[in-house]
Amino acid sequence: MLKILIPSILLLPSTWLTPQKYLWTTTLSYSLLIASASLMWLATPSETGWSFLNCLMASDPISTPLLVLTCWLLPLMVLASQNHLMLEPINRQRTFISLLISLQIFLILAFSATELIMFYIMFEATLIPTLIIITRWGNQMERLNAGTYFLFYTLAGSLPLLIALLLLQNSTGTLSFFTIPYLPSTCSTPWAHKMWWTACLLAFLIKMPLYGAHLWLPKAHVEAPIAGSMILAAVLLKLGGYGMMRILIILDPLTKELSYPFIILALWGVIMTGSICLRQTDLKALIAYSSVSHMGLVAAGILIQTPWAFTGALILMIAHGLTSSALFCLANTNYERTHSRTMILARGLQTLLPLTAVWWFIATLANLALPPLPNLMGELMIITSLFNWSMWTLILTGLGTLITAGYSLYMFLMTQHGQLPHHLISLNPPHSREHLLLTLHLMPLLLLILKPELIWGWNA
């Protein structure tokens, strides 16, 4: 574990000490090296489930795919931010890269934490670099509001979580993940138990986000620069899912009754946010709402707590992370050329940028869960286990799948097909950097078709 963490920490001094000419090359190559080394976590032969242990950090089949995704994302973020940061003073470039690296450090510590309070502190610690990235390097005035919404929605959920965890620690003496599954349930008065249950889950549901508490997400995703959007969509939402998976073990048996409203809200959110996507004019907002939609399915899957549902949720989290990040990169290629996120201002790009159109096509197909991509595997496992839980959910999930296909196709047809608008006179051709970026996003997704056991979680 430290083999990856310490090089990540040492990326910080190397960012500040590298000469200007080699800054981006160095950070890209070192972070790519760390990402390749992090693939070792995928080999987890241990019978107990926990591998690469030390006293404070460990990895198990649930956290391993998320850890690898986190480490994989840093070189991609560096690659994506290079263009829009080139015009800034060198120290600001270094500060930006340092913020990305510190996010990676906090995320590695969060996913590998073996104790709930450590997970909580690292969960909260990821807020500060993300806030700075969104509000300092965002491009529109609304980014200040976006940062405030982001910070306060998450904190309003996580402060009750802290108190719930401290209560649990008081009654059980420890919050270590190794012993948590074997603890007796903490029964107090029924009302207090229900409140405690809600406090434990609310932070993660807001982070996922659940449909009713999702307002921060479109703001934050849209106003963030490309690296901010990538890390938010790919990993930070999955922190919520991962936290829920870890903490649901101790929340039984109350979950059977209390999770009903949240499951229904999540499924309703799939349909509602999908419908909003069909009428969006802002490209990044469309991708942001599509994130809410997919995460609603993940939330519903995690809340019903069956093995197939957990596996499906984990697969969908990884696949959605790669897909959503790829879509944001594609939206950024549009934004860098036209400086606008409005879709009707940049139509018919297949004529102008045919190579990028290939990437748009693959990413759109991934978003609408085409077989044999892992997106479909995740969605299908969740839908099947939801059907087993209650057959009426099939209406909601089936409709959701239909609407997802609808808006993904709408996004593709709107940006790629049709006639070019008359005001687009000349656009730069796609850079090799952008092709590399999208390859690095979509190649793991395609390779996961061949060995999905890597992201199956405990069912491997």
Add this chain to the structure above:
Amino acid sequence: MAPPIYSALIISLGLGTTMTFASTHWYLAWMGIEINTLAIIPLMAQNHIPRAIEATTKYFFVQATASATLLFAGISNAFLTGQWDITYTPYTLTSTLITLALAMKIGLAPLHSWMPEVMQGLNLLTGLILSTWQKLAPLYLIYQIQPNNPNIFIALGLLSIIVGGWGGFNQVQLRKILAYSSIAHLGWMILILSFSPPLALLTIIIYILMTFSLFSSFMLTRTTHINSLSTTWAKIPILTVSTPLILLSLGGLPPLTGFMPKWMILQELAKQSLCPLATMAALSSLFSLYFYLRLSYAMTLTMPPNNPAGTLPWRLNPRHNTLPLALTTTSTICLLPMTPAIMSLMPF
């Protein structure tokens, strides 16, 4: 101010607090607090502008009232119990009166109205003394009276956290914001005082470190208004990195040091099964985080090439005595991993 007078006043400030710390007799404790008040009055009025005189007058009236109440409570305690020991206050009347008098001295809600007005009239150094040194003697006395009924402390504490957050919402003057932040943090201290006095000590120490670094940052750039914060990037660029971190630490965000007292206090409250109180206190501290965030927006997150909010000031010759700032800023940002070590050092 002439150096002999200035040093006499500073020494008297130190003498007053030390006398209160060293005393076990009510009369001596009261005298120490009075010396403290009298010593800081000329320091507040040192630049002779009408606003400063107004602040000094308000401070004098409030502190005189509180001291008189304190003396009355001490004498009543002596009358009822027959001895002058400050740790022996078995009667609810006298201990409540002492608590309220001392709450007025340090500016806890609902006796807080003087604090922002007084702080606004002072220069930043005197404001720093007011919000850190002047709190020590009264807090020591509250610590000593062995509170047997925690209800008044809980009420004072929770109200202070809410008022400290809510009152600072609309402020643009930095000194008023710092006054409300002081009210909120003292609320956290008083909240935990009846359950675990060492944690209150931890809270005040960490609060003094954080406030010292924030005041020093503002003193370096001579900013007193939120608009003038936006020119910090032109004066001392490194402050635009450190001050938002200090502000977020004051707001209690992990992984910064300011999270440590809140975490430990919430843990103690959870142990006492006071979870609704803990939830209310934690969520009320989000109010103060909002205006700290607004300050860091004004200072750093709207830096050029975005539109600056203020006009560029005259760059006069600054005094760069930055060693205290460096030390306190480092401890404000990096001290959270040392929580186990610090908690084991706390006396129980």
